[in-house]
Amino acid sequence: MSKSSSRQKMAYGLIVILVLSILVMALPKILPKKDTPVTPVVPAVSVDVPAFSGDSAFVYVKKQVDFGPRVPGSPAHKSCAAWLVASFKKYGLTVIEQPFKAKAYFGTLDAVNIIGQYKPELPNRILLCAHWDSRHIADKDTKDQDKPILGADDGASGVAVLLEMARILQQNPVEYGVDFICFDAEDLGDERTPSSDASIMAQSGGNTTETWCLGSQYWSQNLHKPGYKAHFGILFDMVGASGAKFPREGISMLKAPEFVNKIWAVAAELGFDDLFVNTPAGQITDDHYFVMRGTNIPTVDIIGMPKSPPMFGDHHHTHFDNLTIIDNDVLRKVGQVTATVIYRAAAQLR
Numbered sequence: 001m002s003k004s005s006s007r008q009k010m011a012y013g014l015i016v017i018l019v020l021s022i023l024v025m026a027l028p029k030i031l032p033k034k035d036t037p038v039t040p041v042v043p044a045v046s047v048d049v050p051a052f053s054g055d056s057a058f059v060y061v062k063k064q065v066d067f068g069p070r071v072p073g074s075p076a077h078k079s080c081a082a083w084l085v086a087s088f089k090k091y092g093l094t095v096i097e098q099p100f101k102a103k104a105y106f107g108t109l110d111a112v113n114i115i116g117q118y119k120p121e122l123p124n125r126i127l128l129c130a131h132w133d134s135r136h137i138a139d140k141d142t143k144d145q146d147k148p149i150l151g152a153d154d155g156a157s158g159v160a161v162l163l164e165m166a167r168i169l170q171q172n173p174v175e176y177g178v179d180f181i182c183f184d185a186e187d188l189g190d191e192r193t194p195s196s197d198a199s200i201m202a203q204s205g206g207n208t209t210e211t212w213c214l215g216s217q218y219w220s221q222n223l224h225k226p227g228y229k230a231h232f233g234i235l236f237d238m239v240g241a242s243g244a245k246f247p248r249e250g251i252s253m254l255k256a257p258e259f260v261n262k263i264w265a266v267a268a269e270l271g272f273d274d275l276f277v278n279t280p281a282g283q284i285t286d287d288h289y290f291v292m293r294g295t296n297i298p299t300v301d302i303i304g305m306p307k308s309p310p311m312f313g314d315h316h317h318t319h320f321d322n323l324t325i326i327d328n329d330v331l332r333k334v335g336q337v338t339a340t341v342i343y344r345a346a347a348q349l350r
């Protein structure tokens, strides 16, 4: 190795060091600062929707039915109320009990709406509701018409969907408030005044439908929080029977069509369009009507009407509305559609 080549090497080395030093000094100007907001090319909207368990929902139906008919004022009703409150609390909800006197056509009964609030501090909210009472008579049965029904589908199935949703929300938290309302005294109505009628709106000046849905009527006039608002609501009524079909109920289509469309589109996407059918149905006097009348929260009634044209199933208001007609898979599909709607709505807020 010659002297000249080692001097040359030293010069190259100096140049390399100089260039590197310039680069190091210039780096902060070339690279963005750490706190510079970076706009992603593709917005990160990946939504993981947890699995809704139909088996778990079935257990909640069974538990309610095991209490016996939950007619307001009865011991079974009282025990079930205590269990509902405890269950909601177990799933981390803030619970409000709203007792009231249900003035039925045959007398006045002690009733209570049970409200479970998920993240009550959040302003963005969804309302999920069902009725938790069961009918005091089996007026559509051929025998024991004066005895109360178990209401496995008509009552317990909707509440079961709420409970399972509360459970999966606790396990898979979202930044969205959800209010679970179990309305009482929905099913004490006088069948001689229509519970399902194609012209409820036309009749709403009269009182022909007001013997039904006493809990939602009370709540809508005595909101659990003054000025309560939710972006939208879903009512679950008879959502667990084998062979169920959910047509597009008339009042929902009139007052909340965009949410009906959204929910039914999600169902179709999940492959459940055999259940969530596109058939229009008549207007049903149900809790969603009174929720909307009192609050204007657009509320969709997912209600089992398996016949063609849409009508309630044969078990409706009979003693056949028991555990044997409940299908875990129907509960699962209703719940999975609802979970998808909720988790997507929450993702859109991010």
Ligand SMILES: [Zn+2]
Binding pocket: 135, 154, 187, 317
């Ligand atoms: Zn009913």
